[in-house]
Amino acid sequence: MTAITGLTLLLLTGCAQNKYNWNGYDKGLYDAYKDPNQVVALQIKLQETVDALEKEKQVVPPGLYAELGTLYLQEGDVEKAKKYYAKERDAWPESKTLMDTLIKNLDSRKKVLEKSKT
Amino acid sequence: MKYLIVCLSALTLIGCANIQKKDMSAFNAAAPRSILVVPVVNKTLDVDAPVYVLTTLPIPLANKGYYVFPVNTTKYILEQEGLYEGDRILTMPVPTLAKMFGADAILYVTIKRWDAQYAFIATTVTVEFDYKMVAADGTVIWEENKKMAYSPQNSGGGGLGGLIAAAISAAITRAAPNYMPLAESAHQQVFLMGPNQLPDGPYNTPVK
Numbered sequence: 001m002t003a004i005t006g007l008t009l010l011l012l013t014g015c016a017q018n019k020y021n022w023n024g025y026d027k028g029l030y031d032a033y034k035d036p037n038q039v040v041a042l043q044i045k046l047q048e049t050v051d052a053l054e055k056e057k058q059v060v061p062p063g064l065y066a067e068l069g070t071l072y073l074q075e076g077d078v079e080k081a082k083k084y085y086a087k088e089r090d091a092w093p094e095s096k097t098l099m100d101t102l103i104k105n106l107d108s109r110k111k112v113l114e115k116s117k118t
Numbered sequence: 119m120k121y122l123i124v125c126l127s128a129l130t131l132i133g134c135a136n137i138q139k140k141d142m143s144a145f146n147a148a149a150p151r152s153i154l155v156v157p158v159v160n161k162t163l164d165v166d167a168p169v170y171v172l173t174t175l176p177i178p179l180a181n182k183g184y185y186v187f188p189v190n191t192t193k194y195i196l197e198q199e200g201l202y203e204g205d206r207i208l209t210m211p212v213p214t215l216a217k218m219f220g221a222d223a224i225l226y227v228t229i230k231r232w233d234a235q236y237a238f239i240a241t242t243v244t245v246e247f248d249y250k251m252v253a254a255d256g257t258v259i260w261e262e263n264k265k266m267a268y269s270p271q272n273s274g275g276g277g278l279g280g281l282i283a284a285a286i287s288a289a290i291t292r293a294a295p296n297y298m299p300l301a302e303s304a305h306q307q308v309f310l311m312g313p314n315q316l317p318d319g320p321y322n323t324p325v326k
Binding site: 018019020022025026027029030033034061062063064066067069070073074088092094095096097098102 | 151152166169170172173174176177180181183184185186187188189190191194195218219220222298321322
């Protein structure tokens with residue numbers, strides 16, 4: 001029984017090692033979906049994660065910068081949203097089309113808002 | 119927990135030591151670098167299941183070496199377009215969706231089962247998923263199905279001690295059936311271990 005359990009652990013770790021340091025992104029997102037009050041906690045957690053990884057010169061996992069950007073966008077912080085979308089694009093070339101579109105849309109939305117004020 | 123591990127070990131062994139291999143030529147021809155995981159289609163009565171399942175998909179795919187589009191950002195963007203439900207997104211033409219995100223491939227996941235069957239002593243928790251990956255032009259490049267069930271009673275020891283343990287376990291499961299480890303194992307097995315596992319993505323290819 002113990003042998004089987006040990007073998008499983010070996011197999012599981014052998015087959016499914018984490019390539020990146022996600023620092024509980026999946027769990028944080030789950031909590032935020034389960035209870036919308038946890039969205040702020042997710043944002044804080046993601047911010048801490050990317051700050052720590054940058055400081056240690058480690059790779060920020062695919063999508064994390066953008067997820068953080070979207071959380072800023074949802075609370076109305078367009079500048080921070082754009083900052084993290086740009087970081088996602090620069091870290092992961094596959095995201096360029098989407099990140100450029102998002103940044104462009106935010107810029108044109110801002111222009112429309114400024115025009116409507118004057 | 120121990121029971122779950124033992125249960126999984128049997129499945130893992132089968133998963134890792136397979137013989138049958140499916141044709142991967144369509145996948146290899148498309149050679150995707152990036153995967154867009156769109157909100158999950160729900161065929162169950164649990165309205166929360168799709169978002170929970172969504173959280174379990176990016177990490178195993180990224181581990182396989184692909185760029186995975188941020189799932190919550192993707193969900194948010196589609197909602198801005200008025201697309202809230204997985205089945206609505208399923209009706210969108212693949213090339214349109216792929217172009218919108220600049221994605222090489224799209225992964226559609228359908229939840230077919232997400233339930234707990236209550237019995238007097240033990241509860242069986244079951245999850246089942248259909249997975250379909252398409253290239254940007256709409257060609258299906260990879261398909262899988264996975265069903266996982268967890269019942270503490272399966273591996274229960276005999277005697278009164280065993281019965282009490284099973285009863286406690288059933289009570290815990292009844293209060294809050296935990297589907298997440300099962301969902302995670304299902305993905306791990308189809309993406310990383312099964313006979314039809316995904317080929318390594320660009321970030322897992324050794325640098326020359």
